[in-house]
Amino acid sequence: MQQIILLALANAGSLLVQLLAVVLVILTRPRPKPLLWAFWLSALVVSCGVSSIVLAVLRAEGTILGTTSTAVSPTIYLVVGVIAVAVAVFASTTRGRELIGREIEKTQATEPNPEGSRGDRARAEAADVKARAEDALKQGSVWMALLVGAVLGARHRSRWPGSDSWSATGTACLRSCCSSSSSP
């Protein structure tokens, strides 16, 4: 059981960014409670359901073949991580906040012309897509929350045995879990 808890915590860490982003978006909606329930239940049902199917296959066949590697180089994680922290440090200084605030005001002051240049047309289209996405979140939001939960639940499953996209900690835990002859 301890190994499963460690494994789950490692998995929770790798999904933290996506989960945190979704929870933040949901909490800023007008009625967050039903959205949270919808997101949580669909994620839980989908991840448990798909994990059970994988378990059934593993019990019957002993292995799952045909997985593909989606591992990203650690250097990319480090570079993107350092850039994100640098952006955070810059944005938390008074000068950084002033500069970013000025840029945002400048962007909002100039309305994109749908009949204008290619750049203007792209900006107008982006604004249109953003407005439609916001409408979808406000109106059909419970369905949206269910869908997002299902997608994240299926993604969580991809970190179970049979997939190569394990973190180093997860792989170590899985190995110790599988090689142990006693119950976890």
Next chain:
Amino acid sequence: MVRNGDGLPTQLLLILVFALITYLVVEVPVISYALAPDATTTRVEAFSTWLGTHKIQAVAAVAAVIGVVLIIKGLTSL
């Protein structure tokens, strides 16, 4: 887990425990709403208002969390 020879109920229970721990970030506000709905609603509304007036600080905090998670992920994958 499969090779350990655990029974099916134990394995299904482990799958549920694994999923529950994975979604802890979502469960905290869900449980809070269930236990203290009024207090949670007040707190969430205050947080939402703060977020509306402090967008840059909020983005900076999210960027910091993402950055630290990615650096830890990068270091553990080395």
